[in-house]
């Protein structure tokens with residue numbers, strides 16, 4: 236898939252919550268082809284501390300409006316800077332990067348999409364893709380609290396949404412792996428994106444249940460292109476680059492203790 | 494060489510990773526990933542940490558070994574019409590020589606860059622590059638089996654880089670390149686642990702540029718063979734500094750991560766600067782500092 240370096244235009248800026256920003260970017264030309272689960276490397280201007288680009292998942296691509304969305308959690312200086320962008324500003328992106336989630340394998344397959352925190356981001360684009368291509372996605376989204384649940388309405392417009400919060404302010408109380416849905420319904424496969432402990436516990440559940448499962452990793456990256464070998468994850472095939480061979484991996488290819 | 498801009502080993506893969514962003518043939522030379530006689534898995538993750546104006550890495554020479562390179566990678570890169578140069582590392586004199594000898598057989602690889610300066614592997618690597626005796630021994634061993642252009646990459650982690658440069662010149666090097674990364678360390682204060690898996694790593698990026706310029710200046714005064722300068726180059730004006738310090742060509746490393754098209758931009762910028770200053774070529778400014 237051809238990669239580009241482009242200055243996209245900030246078309247809209249939304250704040251779903253004070254900790255998060257949703258950037259809707261556009262371009263004069265039609266946006267390049269991307270796959271759900273791929274990511275971009277964003278250049279953060281005016282912050283010497285933020286020397287490297289920042290990897291951010293593609294949250295959604297709206298082809299009709301020619302928009303590419305990034306859903307970002309403010310954690311350090313780089314992401315705080317990104318949250319200060321204004322409509323009309325330009326943002327330099329290297330994209331699309333990585334392999335993305337698995338394509339639809341058979342018509343009507345039931346795919347459980349599990350997201351935690353800002354890890355829900357790539358699942359919106361993936362859920363839409365699955366729905367549009369004859370699969371049946373179901374979302375299971377976890378967060379610390381009600382205010383950390385993002386884009387619920389958008390997820391709901393695509394497929395059924397189930398929620399857990401650690402403090403019980405929305406949906407079932409607890410972690411995603413404790414949700415009653417998992418005892419009631421059968422899924423053909425599971426895709427997960429979120430904090431590592433959550434992904435490990437979902438992977439453990441999937442392994443036990445014999446359900447194929449893929450996870451999207453967030454290793455620290457420098458180049459994003461498979462050139463520097465900084466972002467490696469240990470796999471059954473040795474150290475491989477998360478930016479190029481991933482970020483999505485089948486749990487059987489990883490060496491996690493599950 | 495088409496222009497004096499090359500890519501630094503370990504930062505540009507095998508070149509092909511960047512083919513969507515630059516015409517590889519517009520780059521003066523591509524120095525590919527560090528290659529060793531035997532395959533290496535490299536160090537554990539985390540291998541990278543960012544700092545103001547730079548980064549540290551401890552990749553540890555992950556590569557699939559020279560045989561894999563010759564069989565599976567060389568065919569894909571041999572027809573790229575620029576100087577494709579292999580960076581060679583090892584942990585013993587025999588390994589270095591054997592690896593160089595295999596690459597000597599490859600028709601379209603006009604030169605090797607001998608890495609005697611990697612701070613991220615336990616034995617060998619930098620161990621050879623920090624004494625005049627070690628540096629001389631490894632260059633001699635390789636010179637015996639390698640008859641094309643031999644560039645030797647020097648470490649800044651030494652007391653007198655000029656002495657090392659002289660030693661490798663006497664041992665038969667055709668050129669020297671410098672600097673490799675500066676050894677550094679970053680600590681996570683909450684965990685009270687080093688951030689990198691092997692505690693230390695090599696610093697690169699704009700933060701190391703003044704050190705690199707100083708090293709090039711000292712080495713260029715000492716040796717008569719060409720000097721290739723690198724360390725923190727992001728722009729054409731950074732490159733001009735290295736030429737004035739005495740480098741006749743430069744390499745760009747970490748900057749490729751920020752702008753994958755930086756190489757051709759710097760090459761173009763150098764030409765513009767030369768035009769503006771009435772110079773016909775880079776050679777007119779190499780080492781031309783005002784007294």
Ligand SMILES: Cc1cc2nc3c(=O)[nH]c(=O)nc-3n(C[C@H](O)[C@H](O)[C@H](O)COP(=O)(O)OP(=O)(O)OC[C@H]3O[C@@H](n4cnc5c(N)ncnc54)[C@H](O)[C@@H]3O)c2cc1C
Nearest residue numbers: 289290291292306307308311312313314356453454455456
């Ligand atoms: C493939 C991929 C996709 C990602 N997608 C998203 C996304 O859609 N939305 C989003 O908000 N974040 C995403 N991240 C994480 C995001 O890249 C980091 O939060 C960001 O780089 C932090 O930058 P900073 O300058 O704000 O923080 P820093 O000051 O650099 O770091 C603050 C803390 O953030 C964490 N961090 C820094 N860099 C990374 C990194 N590369 N990966 C994971 N954690 C990191 C570290 O724990 C660090 O201590 C993704 C990461 C990867 C690798």
Ligand SMILES: Cc1cc2nc3c(=O)[nH]c(=O)nc-3n(C[C@H](O)[C@H](O)[C@H](O)COP(=O)(O)O)c2cc1C
Nearest residue numbers: 501502503527550608672673697698724725746747
């Ligand atoms: C991720 C990374 C990997 C590197 N790998 C190698 C290598 O395999 N061999 C080598 O000689 N130098 C290696 N280097 C050092 C660079 O080639 C270069 O000497 C150094 O980064 C300074 O230049 P820069 O500041 O332009 O990056 C590596 C540097 C980085 C950042």
Ligand code: FES
Nearest residue numbers: 457459461464478
């Ligand atoms: S970030 Fe450079 S290889 Fe993955």
